[in-house]
Amino acid sequence: MTQNNGKLLEVKELRTYFDTDDGVVKAVDGISFALNRGETLGIVGESGSGKSVTNLSIIRLIPNPPGKIVSGEILFNGEDILLLPIDSVRKIRGRRIAMIFQDPMTSLNPFMRISRQLMEITQLHLGHTKSQAYEHAIGMLETVGIPDARARVDNYPHEFSGGMRQRVMIAMALSCQPELLIADEPTTALDVTIQAQILELIKKLKQETGTSVILITHDLGVVAGMTDNVIVMYAGNVFEQAKTSELFATPGNPYTKGLLRSVPDPTAEQGKLYQIPGLPPDVAHLKPGCPFAPRCERVEEICRREFPPYVQLNADHFSLCHFAQDVFAESRKGPEAVSQP
Amino acid sequence: MSTKPTLKNGSSLISIRDLKVHFDMGGGGLVDKLFGAGPTKRIVKAVDGVSLEILKGETLGLVGESGCGKSTLGRAVLRLTEPTSGQILYRDQDLSKLKARDLREQRRHLQIIFQDPYASLNPRMTIGQIVGEPLDTFGLARGKEAERRVQELLETVGLSKRFIKRYPHEFSGGQRQRIGIARALAVDPDFIVADEPISALDVSIQAQIMNLLERLRREKNLTYLFISHDLRAVRHVSDRVAVMYLGKLVEVADAKTIYDEPLMPYTKALISAVPVPDPEVEASRQRIMLEGDVPSPINPPTGCRFHTRCPFAIDKCREVAPELVEIKPNHFAACIRISPQQPHIENVAPGDAPGLVQS
Numbered sequence: 001m002t003q004n005n006g007k008l009l010e011v012k013e014l015r016t017y018f019d020t021d022d023g024v025v026k027a028v029d030g031i032s033f034a035l036n037r038g039e040t041l042g043i044v045g046e047s048g049s050g051k052s053v054t055n056l057s058i059i060r061l062i063p064n065p066p067g068k069i070v071s072g073e074i075l076f077n078g079e080d081i082l083l084l085p086i087d088s089v090r091k092i093r094g095r096r097i098a099m100i101f102q103d104p105m106t107s108l109n110p111f112m113r114i115s116r117q118l119m120e121i122t123q124l125h126l127g128h129t130k131s132q133a134y135e136h137a138i139g140m141l142e143t144v145g146i147p148d149a150r151a152r153v154d155n156y157p158h159e160f161s162g163g164m165r166q167r168v169m170i171a172m173a174l175s176c177q178p179e180l181l182i183a184d185e186p187t188t189a190l191d192v193t194i195q196a197q198i199l200e201l202i203k204k205l206k207q208e209t210g211t212s213v214i215l216i217t218h219d220l221g222v223v224a225g226m227t228d229n230v231i232v233m234y235a236g237n238v239f240e241q242a243k244t245s246e247l248f249a250t251p252g253n254p255y256t257k258g259l260l261r262s263v264p265d266p267t268a269e270q271g272k273l274y275q276i277p278g279l280p281p282d283v284a285h286l287k288p289g290c291p292f293a294p295r296c297e298r299v300e301e302i303c304r305r306e307f308p309p310y311v312q313l314n315a316d317h318f319s320l321c322h323f324a325q326d327v328f329a330e331s332r333k334g335p336e337a338v339s340q341p
Numbered sequence: 342m343s344t345k346p347t348l349k350n351g352s353s354l355i356s357i358r359d360l361k362v363h364f365d366m367g368g369g370g371l372v373d374k375l376f377g378a379g380p381t382k383r384i385v386k387a388v389d390g391v392s393l394e395i396l397k398g399e400t401l402g403l404v405g406e407s408g409c410g411k412s413t414l415g416r417a418v419l420r421l422t423e424p425t426s427g428q429i430l431y432r433d434q435d436l437s438k439l440k441a442r443d444l445r446e447q448r449r450h451l452q453i454i455f456q457d458p459y460a461s462l463n464p465r466m467t468i469g470q471i472v473g474e475p476l477d478t479f480g481l482a483r484g485k486e487a488e489r490r491v492q493e494l495l496e497t498v499g500l501s502k503r504f505i506k507r508y509p510h511e512f513s514g515g516q517r518q519r520i521g522i523a524r525a526l527a528v529d530p531d532f533i534v535a536d537e538p539i540s541a542l543d544v545s546i547q548a549q550i551m552n553l554l555e556r557l558r559r560e561k562n563l564t565y566l567f568i569s570h571d572l573r574a575v576r577h578v579s580d581r582v583a584v585m586y587l588g589k590l591v592e593v594a595d596a597k598t599i600y601d602e603p604l605m606p607y608t609k610a611l612i613s614a615v616p617v618p619d620p621e622v623e624a625s626r627q628r629i630m631l632e633g634d635v636p637s638p639i640n641p642p643t644g645c646r647f648h649t650r651c652p653f654a655i656d657k658c659r660e661v662a663p664e665l666v667e668i669k670p671n672h673f674a675a676c677i678r679i680s681p682q683q684p685h686i687e688n689v690a691p692g693d694a695p696g697l698v699q700s
Contacts (some may be wrong), residue, residue, distance in 0.1 A: 046543035188566035191406035193631045196614035200576060200630065218544055221573075221616025245620045262548035263618050264577035266600055272555070273577060275548040279513050301612045 029236040042227035088155035095125040096174035103186035104165035142170035163194035235291035242317040252319035252328035349382040360427035362388040387413040402579030432469035452525035456537035458517030469505035515546035594672040
């Protein structure tokens with residue numbers, strides 16, 4: 001297996017479009033990013049920004065029709081997943097790249113015992129015998145902290161609570177020790193105390209197994225605590241990419257900046273909350289120019305006319321904005337200077 | 342024994358007194374005894390003895406995890422869910438005892454905004470009809486006058502009056518929530534229950550709706566019961582916050598205090614579980630992890646309902662159901678292990694339960 005300078009996954013110029021009655025929806029429109037081995041990458045964005053489609057594209061789960069990966073490369077260990085025959089992709093899915101979805105109830109089969117759902121994977125991918133798979137299933141449930149795993153392994157999903165089901169999903173995803181775990185809003189459906197448990201579990205398992213993680217979320221708090229690098233998506237494009245600490249401290253894109261300011265900070269007294277005006281765009285009918293222009297507070301003539309460049313601000317900080325350098329410079333001057341309009 | 346959380350400053354708009362909402366889930370009949378459903382009646386005690394004052398002009402935040410009964414409480418206050426017992430006092434009347442006709446009269450002053458802006462608007466009605474319906478129901482305006490009111494309402498919530506002939510499916514989630522708010526405002530209410538009004542919305546839209554609600558409160562002199570599981574949002578919009586766990590209130594205090602100096606172990610865990618959008622804070626903070634899940638509200642734990650997950654629980658907590666007690670001025674908590682003399686549970690001597698003597 002090639003090492004690719006420690007890069008486990010490289011997405012290059014990926015475009016995934018959907019044919020709809022309303023025209024072609026460019027759900028993902030030319031995005032590039034990389035994930036280093038052993039790291040956690042956060043993907044943040046509002047609904048319709050293309051974050052889930054990006055990840056479904058990585059494991060080639062885009063329903064066709066109406067969806068189609070139009071162009072781009074997805075290099076997993078240097079091998080382009082988009083060029084592989086579907087049989088080879090199936091061998092990667094679940095074994096080397098695993099996914100956890102938002103809703104643990106709809107992702108588990110309600111008619112199958114937990115044991116069978118867990119056994120299926122290792123029997124298929126690791127060639128386990130029935131009894132090996134059964135023991136492995138119990139071991140995995142113990143790993144994810146299901147109390148009394150041996151007694152509960154033959155339960156049905158409805159006998160588990162939401163948090164426990166998400167633990168089962170994680171057990172399932174990690175059964176074959178995947179190199180990459182994609183977690184799509186894994187805690188959105190859960191209560192905060194359970195969310196804290198699940199995030200802690202993912203962190204712990206990541207440390208123990210060295211699995212790389214892509215964490216998709218709309219919650220900036222979750223990103224802050226869990227990830228090494230972040231990409232911010234908007235209207236099918238990557239608007240900003242940076243190390244997590246840098247993105248929060250000195251954002252280089254007006255959208256990121258607005259997003260960060262519109263989350264109430266519970267530790268500080270605030271008056272009126274900053275709000276980004278307007279609505280997320282309809283990706284089926286994007287106007288020329290920057291997709292964020294209609295909502296941007298520092299919009300200028302050029303933004304409405306020309307699509308912005310993807311500006312490199314430093315070694316690992318990129319921003320899609322005509323004025324990326326200026327925005328970045330303002331952020332570095334300090335938050336006080338910018339938050340006072 | 343003083344258990345009513347009354348406040349010295351400000352007069353209350355609504356007083357909830359020992360409100361209970363129980364749902365009968367069956368069981369306990371002869372057939373159930375014979376065929377497995379269990380010999381005892383199964384009752385979900387969704388709200389189990391809540392007393393709370395909602396002050397004129399305030400936003401009272403109500404937080405808790407799913408299944409704690411916060412939405413049921415909000416609905417019961419408006420009698421959209423029938424209370425099992427208790428009182429809801431509003432303008433010298435007990436809403437829980439009113440007959441349907443008298444209740445309807447009062448509903449003019451008491452409105453609700455729902456969580457799901459997709460499910461709470463009739464897809465076959467235009468925006469104009471949806472927002473105008475309450476005007477018609479209560480005979481407040483008619484014809485041209487009604488139309489003018491609807492236009493005015495739409496503008497108040499930040500929607501164009503051109504939308505009046507459109508249908509809900511043509512709008513985004515945030516816009517629909519604005520429509521829901523306009524509908525609630527149509528009758529010029531005193532009090533609005535906002536039941537998770539921002540949970541279904543995107544981050545940038547959540548800020549818009551929070552600001553809108555805040556502006557409307559100031560302009561129209563509204564009082565809100567703001568129900569949410571999102572502690573960050575509740576902290577931001579509320580003057581006071583009530584924390585609920587398995588059908589009971591466990592802590593009530595002003596928003597800043599409850600966030601900065603929570604007294605209850607549950608509130609502390611809840612606050613510590615909320616991720617903060619700051620990588621430096623996240624890297625250094627120590628989380629209080631709660632073990633396990635929220636127990637089922639069918640046959641909830643005896644005594645203090647939190648004892649199964651509480652790191653400070655002692656034997657007595659299993660037996661004694663704690664009452665809400667004013668531990669610090671205007672700061673109420675339900676825990677037998679703390680007292681006004683020693684409000685910090687970390688400093689209470691092992692096995693001590695000073696609250697027992699008081700109640």
